[in-house]
Amino acid sequence: MRFSNIIKFLAMIIVGQMLYGCSAGVDENVNTDSPQSNLIVSSLNASSIQEVFENAATVTRPTHKTFMVTVCLKESVLLDPIRNQQFSINTKTPKTTVSDANGCLRWTEKVEMKASFHNRYVLFNRTITTSGQFSGTLNIKYAFNMFTNNFVDLQHEPLPEDQLITAGKEDMEVDFDMTDLTIYFGGYDTQHDDSRANKRVITKWIGCFKIKADMSAVSSQIIEMKVLDENGDVVQEVVNKTDLKGCLRANIYTEYDQFQATRWIPRRLVVQAVDGPLKGQILNRDIYINPWVNGRNHGWDSRAGEPPQNPVGEKAKLHLDSVRYTFLGNKEEGYKVNKYLDLSVAKSYLIELAPKINRGHSYSTNRIIEDIYTGYFILKVSILAATKGATELTAENIDQFKFISGTQKEVEVINNKILTTIDLPFRFDQLAESAARTIAVLELTPKDPEAFNLQPVIVSGKFLASTHQLSVGLRPHDRDLIAQSELNITNDILRQKLNPISALMKAAALESKWQGNPSDIFTELHKDNPLKQEDIKTLKRSKSSLVLVEDQITEADFNSLLDDPNKKELLGKVCSYFFPKVLVEGILWDSYNFPAEYHGCKRNPSRYIKGTGLKHIEEITGKPQKLFTSTDKIGIGTGFLIYSGESRRTSVSKRISFGGGLSAKLEIPFLKILSLGAGVNADIAKVWSRDESQGTTSRAQFSRSRNLFVDELKLGFEASINNCVLFEGVEYEVVKPAPYYGMGMGFGGYNNIQTEKKLNKKRLRICKDKTQKEWIEESWYYVGEQKPSDSVIRDPWSISENYLGKIIRGKDNYELFYNLMTDDTKVIYLEKIDQLPSNTAMMERYYKNDTVPVLEDMAIPGTIKL
Numbered sequence: 133m134r135f136s137n138i139i140k141f142l143a144m145i146i147v148g149q150m151l152y153g154c155s156a157g158v159d160e161n162v163n164t165d166s167p168q169s170n171l172i173v174s175s176l177n178a179s180s181i182q183e184v185f186e187n188a189a190t191v192t193r194p195t196h197k198t199f200m201v202t203v204c205l206k207e208s209v210l211l212d213p214i215r216n217q218q219f220s221i222n223t224k225t226p227k228t229t230v231s232d233a234n235g236c237l238r239w240t241e242k243v244e245m246k247a248s249f250h251n252r253y254v255l256f257n258r259t260i261t262t263s264g265q266f267s268g269t270l271n272i273k274y275a276f277n278m279f280t281n282n283f284v285d286l287q288h289e290p291l292p293e294d295q296l297i298t299a300g301k302e303d304m305e306v307d308f309d310m311t312d313l314t315i316y317f318g319g320y321d322t323q324h325d326d327s328r329a330n331k332r333v334i335t336k337w338i339g340c341f342k343i344k345a346d347m348s349a350v351s352s353q354i355i356e357m358k359v360l361d362e363n364g365d366v367v368q369e370v371v372n373k374t375d376l377k378g379c380l381r382a383n384i385y386t387e388y389d390q391f392q393a394t395r396w397i398p399r400r401l402v403v404q405a406v407d408g409p410l411k412g413q414i415l416n417r418d419i420y421i422n423p424w425v426n427g428r429n430h431g432w433d434s435r436a437g438e439p440p441q442n443p444v445g446e447k448a449k450l451h452l453d454s455v456r457y458t459f460l461g462n463k464e465e466g467y468k469v470n471k472y473l474d475l476s477v478a479k480s481y482l483i484e485l486a487p488k489i490n491r492g493h494s495y496s497t498n499r500i501i502e503d504i505y506t507g508y509f510i511l512k513v514s515i516l517a518a519t520k521g522a523t524e525l526t527a528e529n530i531d532q533f534k535f536i537s538g539t540q541k542e543v544e545v546i547n548n549k550i551l552t553t554i555d556l557p558f559r560f561d562q563l564a565e566s567a568a569r570t571i572a573v574l575e576l577t578p579k580d581p582e583a584f585n586l587q588p589v590i591v592s593g594k595f596l597a598s599t600h601q602l603s604v605g606l607r608p609h610d611r612d613l614i615a616q617s618e619l620n621i622t623n624d625i626l627r628q629k630l631n632p633i634s635a636l637m638k639a640a641a642l643e644s645k646w647q648g649n650p651s652d653i654f655t656e657l658h659k660d661n662p663l664k665q666e667d668i669k670t671l672k673r674s675k676s677s678l679v680l681v682e683d684q685i686t687e688a689d690f691n692s693l694l695d696d697p698n699k700k701e702l703l704g705k706v707c708s709y710f711f712p713k714v715l716v717e718g719i720l721w722d723s724y725n726f727p728a729e730y731h732g733c734k735r736n737p738s739r740y741i742k743g744t745g746l747k748h749i750e751e752i753t754g755k756p757q758k759l760f761t762s763t764d765k766i767g768i769g770t771g772f773l774i775y776s777g778e779s780r781r782t783s784v785s786k787r788i789s790f791g792g793g794l795s796a797k798l799e800i801p802f803l804k805i806l807s808l809g810a811g812v813n814a815d816i817a818k819v820w821s822r823d824e825s826q827g828t829t830s831r832a833q834f835s836r837s838r839n840l841f842v843d844e845l846k847l848g849f850e851a852s853i854n855n856c857v858l859f860e861g862v863e864y865e866v867v868k869p870a871p872y873y874g875m876g877m878g879f880g881g882y883n884n885i886q887t888e889k890k891l892n893k894k895r896l897r898i899c900k901d902k903t904q905k906e907w908i909e910e911s912w913y914y915v916g917e918q919k920p921s922d923s924v925i926r927d928p929w930s931i932s933e934n935y936l937g938k939i940i941r942g943k944d945n946y947e948l949f950y951n952l953m954t955d956d957t958k959v960i961y962l963e964k965i966d967q968l969p970s971n972t973a974m975m976e977r978y979y980k981n982d983t984v985p986v987l988e989d990m991a992i993p994g995t996i997k998l
Contacts, residue, residue: 171260171270172211174235175204178276178283184242195347197243197278201258204236207266217264243278252297253277253284280437306413308350310403312340315419315431318383331390333423335431339403340379341415349378354406359384362398371406388423391578391585393448394491394500396420396432396439424491450509450576450589451490451501457483459598463555467756468642469849471650471749472993473941475560475912476642477845479597485511485543485550487576489586507545508579513554514538514630515595517562518569523932525571525592527621530629533571536562538633542579557636558597560912564937566597567916573629590623590630650994651748651854651899657992658895665860665893672901682708690898693857694998697743700736706859707733710741710892729864729892740864740892745998746856750903754850759909764842765918766950839918840936842946846911853906856899861892910996913940915949941991 184196205214213235221227227239243254253275260270273286275296284291318334341350351374359368370382386397403415418434432439459481466478487509491500516525516533525533537556544550558566572595578584646653655668673690683705685693693702711730716723733740868886915938927933940946 170208170266170268171214171262172206172208173203173270173272173287174206174213175202176272176274176285176287177202178241178274181281195245197245197281198240199243199276199281199283200238200240201274202236202238203260203272204234205231205260205270206235214262214266217262217266220261222259222261241276243276245278253282253291253295255286255296279435306344306410306415308341308343308405308410308413308415310339310401310415310417311342311347312338312379313417313419313433314338315421315433317426317430319426321385330387331423332385332387333421335384335386335421335423337382337384337401338379339401339417340377341374341403342378349376350374350405350408350410351376351378353378353408353410355380356404356406357382358402358404360400360402364400384421386421386423389585390424391448391489394422394424395441396422447585447587449490449587450504450578451488452485452574452576452589452591453488455483455485455572455574455591455593457481460553462758464758465755466555466557467758467847468557469752469756469847470642470644471751471851472644472646472653473749473910473991473996474642474644474646474993475847475941476557477560477563478555478557480553480555482551482553483511483513485576486548487545487550487589490589503548504545505548507584509543509545509550509584510540510577510579511543511550511552511554512538512540512575512577512630512633513556514573514633515556515558515566515597516571516573516629517565518571523569525573525621527625530621530625533629535629535632536566536570538630538636540633540637556597559642560914560941561939563597563914564916564939567937569932570595570597573626575627575630590626592621592626644993646993649748650750650992651856654746654748654992654995655897663891663893665895668858668895668897670856670897670899673898685898690857690900693743694745694855697745697857697998698738700738703737703741703743703859704734706741706896707737709896710859710861710894729866740861741859742862744858744860746858746897747906747908747996747998748854748856748899749851749908749994749996750854751852752849753852753905756847756849759846759848761846762844764844766840766842766915768838768840840915841918843914843916844911844946845914846909848907848909850905851908852903853908854899854903856897859896859898861894863889863891865889908996910941911943911946913946913949914938915940942996944997945991 178199178201180198180200182198184198206212207214213233214231215233215235216230218228218230219237221229221237221239223239223241229237229239231237237260241256254277256274256276258272258274260272262268275284275286275291276282314337316336318336321332321334341353341355342348343350354371354373357370357380358366359370361367368385370380372380372382374380384399386399388397397420399419399421401417401419403417405411405413420432420434420439422430422432422439459479461480463478463480466476466480468476468478487504489502489504491502514535515537517536518532519534520529520532522529522532537558539554539556541552541554543552571592573590573592575588575590577588578586651670655670658665658668673685673687685702685705689702689705692699697703707730708726711727711733713724713726716725729740865887866889868888915936917936940949
């Protein structure tokens, strides 16, 4: 024995004595069945798994599987690998092998693929024996699953008893087996464009049967096969004879809800031999069918284990990836006007959608988004306008978008398309907002949720109210999207923007922010004004002549005033209200006399009073009709002219004259001017002259202009009207004479005069005592910029582009606006702002007159000025 080996042997003895009496449990790999063994298993695994088929042409389940077992051993004292030592393994054919440099042994195991085996583990119990330097015996246990190729070291991972194949379970239940099983898609028994919920798929089934003992084909035997569903009910029976290879072909018909999420539907095949030596024997086989997939993943054999599960676990969803719409124009029957003269215009669009089904699974490589060819759905469209200049609809800024229009409609899918028209009502005062920075939110829902077991889809995208032939890519929204992404909005939050559609569809009349009677609103809005006029006093025509006016106003007079509120002979009849009699105290008695202004008012009433005809609308009684539309163009220009010039002229003239005269003039106080004079004169002249001139001129002109276009819409409708005439005092001048003191002689003189401006602050409105139905015509105006035809800076289709857009109601207001544009100081109106203000805000900001009430420049709700 070599000296090194002697030292190692002595060390082992010493260490063994030191460990005597200590617990043997510290060696985790020591097998309790052989406590005297000096061997320890450090690792145990399997590799090089291969399948053995009956012949090279066989593509069925293999008849055998082989794998290599590797076990590495160490000695129990110093835990060194046992190298180059001979071992014996009690396999079916006993095997002798030598450990390698790492102390590892290898041998091959062969497992028979028995027909009666289920998806369980085969147990192996092997004994390793050695009589070398480190002698001992070691028992190891492991298991192998021939279907999943899983290898388990039972020392560290015990398996339940029902997972192991025991002798009892290996007994053959029947003498034949279905060794070959092919399941593939065979088509549908209905048209592919059938969108009914219940549908039937054809599954092609080929099974080949063999005798278990010698694997010979069960040829020319009559086989009866029954197909059982998930509840164990027989849904189909097939009786046929096998061919020479023992194979049987049949079609399996499976009904399924095509709008559910993709899943594997279980079916059980119960096969019974009808004749021959196998007569009466029954073979069971579980299979799974995926009717939504027409490719290689259509069928699944249970011998391969459980099929993969759908990760979604919910019903399928509708899917939209694009929308195409065309603006057709304003709907002729789509004009709505309320008593406050709020207007809405319905715009018609031709919309095209291509809905699909999103199966929502990921375990198949086949397509999971399929077309829908027929069916009825509910389409909701909501138009949102940005209130703060936002361009993208996100979870963070969804509150910055307000609902401005929407509609819902039942639609039908025909040949994979939804092609329909929708009418979107837009309030006239929101047309400027709909022209830019607008988002569309669409929801598509099955009309019958039970027939179409689909989740609705909600998408959003950019929308322009007056765009033609524009395709828009839509962003889908789902509650399963990642919450951290700022672009993701849950369906629940986004659906809140669809809720106003229901109220809009139910509303019979156009809603308004104004409440109350238009006549009362007119009075209320005129209380406060820069002129500090008195509140408007309203009287009915039948009482006005008795109380407040000196002259009686007949019904014929009042009708004439409605046609011409400033008619001289009629306007003078209200002078006594604005300049009533005043008390004059006398020595014996008092009297009442009219002031001087009253007499001036009677002679020239328009100097003191102005009248305005008003029609206060109580109710719209007729359907609005479009009378005409027109477009004006307003050009606004500023500029200056530079001119310079130089000239020189020389002139020579001669004249001879003579004569004489005398005159005098005196001015005497309190007398007329006196002039006296006398004289004589003679003139004899001869004139000659010479002119010369020369010079230069130059000029330069600079200008800048902006163009606006104004679209006018004029409507006519029948309404219940309260006719009134409003009389207001106007500013007039009063002459105050003053004496002039001076001296002079003559027969003429003059006095100095002074003037003072006054304003009668009274306001009187006389109305008819009854309303009447009349035909009313009114205009609405949309003022916008003239867009450039070609520009690389301004994008006419961009949602972020801010174009000028203003709304004006009434011809008088439009004329005020036009006159406003002629004032160079008001060019500030063309400045860009982030928000688009209303017509009222525009007038208050840009057209303030110190002498005229601002409200007179606006469209008062429900009132038309004549």
